[in-house]
Amino acid sequence: MNVLECExxxxxxxxxxxxxxxxxxxxxGETYGLLGPNGAGKTTSISMIAGILESDAGRVTVAGxxxxxxxxxxxxxxxxxxxxxAIYPDLSARENLQFFGKLYGIPKQRLxxxxxxxxxxxxxxxxxxxxTEEYSGGMKRRLNIGIGLLxxxxxxxxxxxxxxxxxxxxxxxxxxxxxxxxxGTALLYTTHYMEEAERLCDRVAIxxxxxxxxxGTRRQLVELVGQRDTISLGVVGSAARLxxxxxxxxxxxxxxxxxxxxxxLVEGASRLLPRILDVAQQTGVGISGVEVVEPNLESVFLHLxxxxxxx
Amino acid sequence: xxxxxxxSTNIKRLIREPSTIFFVFVFPMLLILVxxxxxxxxxxxxxxxxxxxxxxxxxxxxxxxxxxDDFETIDYDDRELLLEDVERGLVQMAVVVPVxxxxxxxxxxxxxxxxxxxxxxSVVQYRSTIxxxxxxxxxxxxxxxxxxxxxxxxxxxxATVARAMSLGSTGTEVEVETTGESLFGEDLGxxxxxxxxxxxxxxFLTSLAGSAALIQTRRLGVSRRMVSTxxxxxxxxxxxxxxxxxxxxxxxLFIMIGAAVAFEVRxxxxxxxxxxxxxxxxxxxxAGMLMGALFxxxxxxxxxxxxxGLGLAALGGCMVPLEIFxxxxxxxxxxxxxxxxxxxxxxxxRRGGTIADIALELAVLAGFAVALLAAGTWRLxxxxxx
Numbered sequence: 001m002n003v004l005e006c007e008x009x010x011x012x013x014x015x016x017x018x019x020x021x022x023x024x025x026x027x028x029g030e031t032y033g034l035l036g037p038n039g040a041g042k043t044t045s046i047s048m049i050a051g052i053l054e055s056d057a058g059r060v061t062v063a064g065x066x067x068x069x070x071x072x073x074x075x076x077x078x079x080x081x082x083x084x085x086a087i088y089p090d091l092s093a094r095e096n097l098q099f100f101g102k103l104y105g106i107p108k109q110r111l112x113x114x115x116x117x118x119x120x121x122x123x124x125x126x127x128x129x130x131x132t133e134e135y136s137g138g139m140k141r142r143l144n145i146g147i148g149l150l151x152x153x154x155x156x157x158x159x160x161x162x163x164x165x166x167x168x169x170x171x172x173x174x175x176x177x178x179x180x181x182x183x184g185t186a187l188l189y190t191t192h193y194m195e196e197a198e199r200l201c202d203r204v205a206i207x208x209x210x211x212x213x214x215x216g217t218r219r220q221l222v223e224l225v226g227q228r229d230t231i232s233l234g235v236v237g238s239a240a241r242l243x244x245x246x247x248x249x250x251x252x253x254x255x256x257x258x259x260x261x262x263x264x265l266v267e268g269a270s271r272l273l274p275r276i277l278d279v280a281q282q283t284g285v286g287i288s289g290v291e292v293v294e295p296n297l298e299s300v301f302l303h304l305x306x307x308x309x310x311x
Numbered sequence: 312x313x314x315x316x317x318x319s320t321n322i323k324r325l326i327r328e329p330s331t332i333f334f335v336f337v338f339p340m341l342l343i344l345v346x347x348x349x350x351x352x353x354x355x356x357x358x359x360x361x362x363x364x365x366x367x368x369x370x371x372x373x374x375x376x377x378x379x380d381d382f383e384t385i386d387y388d389d390r391e392l393l394l395e396d397v398e399r400g401l402v403q404m405a406v407v408v409p410v411x412x413x414x415x416x417x418x419x420x421x422x423x424x425x426x427x428x429x430x431x432x433s434v435v436q437y438r439s440t441i442x443x444x445x446x447x448x449x450x451x452x453x454x455x456x457x458x459x460x461x462x463x464x465x466x467x468x469x470a471t472v473a474r475a476m477s478l479g480s481t482g483t484e485v486e487v488e489t490t491g492e493s494l495f496g497e498d499l500g501x502x503x504x505x506x507x508x509x510x511x512x513x514x515f516l517t518s519l520a521g522s523a524a525l526i527q528t529r530r531l532g533v534s535r536r537m538v539s540t541x542x543x544x545x546x547x548x549x550x551x552x553x554x555x556x557x558x559x560x561x562x563x564l565f566i567m568i569g570a571a572v573a574f575e576v577r578x579x580x581x582x583x584x585x586x587x588x589x590x591x592x593x594x595x596x597x598a599g600m601l602m603g604a605l606f607x608x609x610x611x612x613x614x615x616x617x618x619x620g621l622g623l624a625a626l627g628g629c630m631v632p633l634e635i636f637x638x639x640x641x642x643x644x645x646x647x648x649x650x651x652x653x654x655x656x657x658x659x660x661r662r663g664g665t666i667a668d669i670a671l672e673l674a675v676l677a678g679f680a681v682a683l684l685a686a687g688t689w690r691l692x693x694x695x696x697x
Contacts, residue, residue: 052538054696069696072541080539086532090324102316103540147536 003028003077003155003186009048009058011210018044020210023058026155031177031187033201035194035297041210042190043083046157049188050080062155076104079153083160085140086147089133093124093143096132097150104151114150121176122146138169145173149180156180157188162196174199194298206301213304222295228253229269230293231276233262236286245283249275260288269294313542317550322557324524334520335562339513340569343506343576356437358382359393359402366413367467368452371474372424375444376406382440397427404428404437416452417466451477506576507656508629510566511591511649514559515623518595519616521555525603526612529694538695547695548688555599559592579659583666587655590676594648597683604690623647633657648679 007023019041026032034042047053049060051067051074060067065074087096094115101111119128122142132140141161148156158177162170177200181187191197197204198218205215214221235242239257246255246264251272254265266272269292280287325331362373377384385402387393393405407425409415415422426441451473458469528534528551537547567588570576578584602619606612624630627649636644644650655672658664666673 047535050539052535052696069538069544072543075539075541078539080536082532082536084532086536088320088324088528088531088533090327091320095323099316099320100536100540103313103537103542105313105541 001028002026003030004032004049004060004062004188006049006060007058009045009060010056011044011048011053012056018210019048019055021058022207022210022212024205024212024215026186026188028154028186029181029184030203031181031189031201033197033204034188034190034207035192035197035201035204035301036190036207037192040192040207042192042207043159044210045207046080046159046188046190050078050157051075052080076151077154079148079151079156081145081148081156081158081161083163085144087132087140087143090131092129092131093119093135093146094128096143097147100147101150106151114152118146118150121149123172138165138172141165141169141173145176153185155186155188159190160192161189162191162193194296194301197297204297206297206304208301208305214300218297221297221300224300228265228267228295231264231266231269231273232289232291232293233264233276233280233287234289235260235262236288238285241283242280242285245279245285246276249279252276314546314550314553317537317547318553318557321524321551321554322561325521325558335513335517335558336565339509339562339566340573343509343566343570343574355383356381356403357401358384358437358441359387359396359405360384361387361390361393361405361407363410364408364412365410368416368448368470369408369412372408372412372444372448375447376441379440379444382437394427397429400429404441406441419456447477503576503660504632506566506570506574507578507653507660508624510563510570510588511627511652511656512620512624512629513566514563514588514591515595515598515649516617516620517562518555518559518592518599519602519620520613521558522599522601522603522606522616523609523613525551525555525599525691526606526609529603530607530609534695544692544695548691551603551691552596552600552684552688555596556592559595560588563588563592577660579656579663580665583655583659583664583669586666586673587652587659587669587676590673590680591648591652593680594676594683597680597685597687600687600691601683602687604687604694624649626650628653648676651675651679 002025004024004026006025009019009022010017011019022041022045024032034045036042044053048055048058049067051060051069051071054069062074063077065071065077067074067078087093088099091099097115097118098111101115106114115128116125119125122145124139124143124146127135127139132143135143141164145158145161148158161177162173165173174196177187177189181200181202187200189196189200201218203215203217204221206213206221214224216224233242235257239259239262242262243255243257246252246262249272251268252264252266256263264276273290273292277287277290325335358376360373360376362369376382387396387405390407393402393407396402397405405425405427407427409423409425412422412424414420424441424445426438428437451470454473454476455466455469458464458472459466463469464472534547534551538544567576567578567584571578602612602616606615627633627644627647628636629649633641633644633650633653641650651672655669655676658669658672662668
């Protein structure tokens, strides 16, 4: 059963169409990524999905309940972690959690123990009573996520949770997200970091200009645009002689060489690699190193939109 | 319940902020004290008295100054300190009895009593009282000199007789009658006039300045995060409005109770005063909500809040009494809620009115509150979800 279903989401700000017909679904336990550069329409899309921004058209349901800015019923199923650190700086982490716990309707007798659990999960147990304005950026980010987890939602929406975070905190956040996915929480994760989408997401939607350009698993996306693996060979000896010998292999799509290396574009690198190494051995050219680079979402995005993710 | 969570968090954040505590609680009370001390009706002026002359006649003069009910007398033995205290306003005037006062009196010369006052209108009134004492002493001295000149008695004997006759004389009494209605009432306490003005000024000013906290909550994304929870927009708006209203009420109650206890301010009919406070707090809450929804920059809103708050307070009669405004200005003043609230308090405090007597003022304030709250919540709702 799908936890989230959205279709035909549309939002315009005056003449600017920020989101244009976005629709997808997320199953229980699935991690779904919205990958796109800044201004692609990711935050606007999830704002409508979280019921904090009125859509001009379209429909969102979470666990079968329609979500809008005016409804409250289905929102207890959603945990929302905004890109901005949306906490009161003059309250402690515990007080922030208490505040949002009350808004989520967590019973008073459960709230105290649940706050302790969340503080433990986000690693702030020993700093829970300190004002959050005294926290580091990473600690604030963790609390920002903790508030979204407080009421144990069915769907957790994370809007670029690692922006502006140091590498150590970033890794901790990604591990937490992976754990949540393993526990069966459906996750909607927006990012403009290709590595995060590849690491975390079961399925990814490439979004740009307010529209979803492609959607699927990583492999499906790569195949969709016909990208090939690249085999990089470190060469000791004549690269030209090796290129000449490799041209006899029909499955190779293209070969480029430079001093000391040869780049071979193929479909199915693992299948062809032994044969390529055989040819190299027969020509007597020494091989100092082999690297296989599979196509990634960055190249998919480039292929689909004609621009890099960080443009 | 969820609205209360938002309201109580607003209150908690306010109480945590030391500067807010000063401006919400301490500063208004200080201003009431200063205004009461400077302009209050129950004020007793202080005379600094330096008696350099220690003789019999000097002492008689000093006794008359000390015995005057219009002053509180403070003794000095250092001329420079006395003049410095007059300059600083610690005493309103100084009277100096010279060291050769008795010698000059008994030898037929002129004795000069020094008088030093600050340059303000009240000194004229104080000086005339001292001059009356001097005139009385002069009459006794002239009588004694006459008796001495006529060979009827010595100067001292003549002075003793003249003083005794002066004390026994009924003299001339001036009967004073007034006509028309007193502007401020003669039985007003020292702080009764300033306290309502400060109450209204600060409730409104604090509410406007509090809009910065609302903008900060929006800018931090906390408001939108509230919308993502199973909390209706209505509950959020009620909670935020409640926060502004609670802060205004807490401040208003503090000023009213504090001024009543510390400065013996009489607020008049309890029901009427409570109704005025509640409605003025709602007006302030509405204005704060509107400002918090219209502005996106909390620093800009804070500055504008002070500007608008003080401007409307001045226009509405919180700084200069409405009664001395020209007619046209009085009409313009009543475009502000401040003027209506002040009218209400004037009726309760000065004329002993009841809640029924201020029905019009309450109705107008309720209208201001409804209009401002409606506009503020409407704009904020749009800001939160669009």
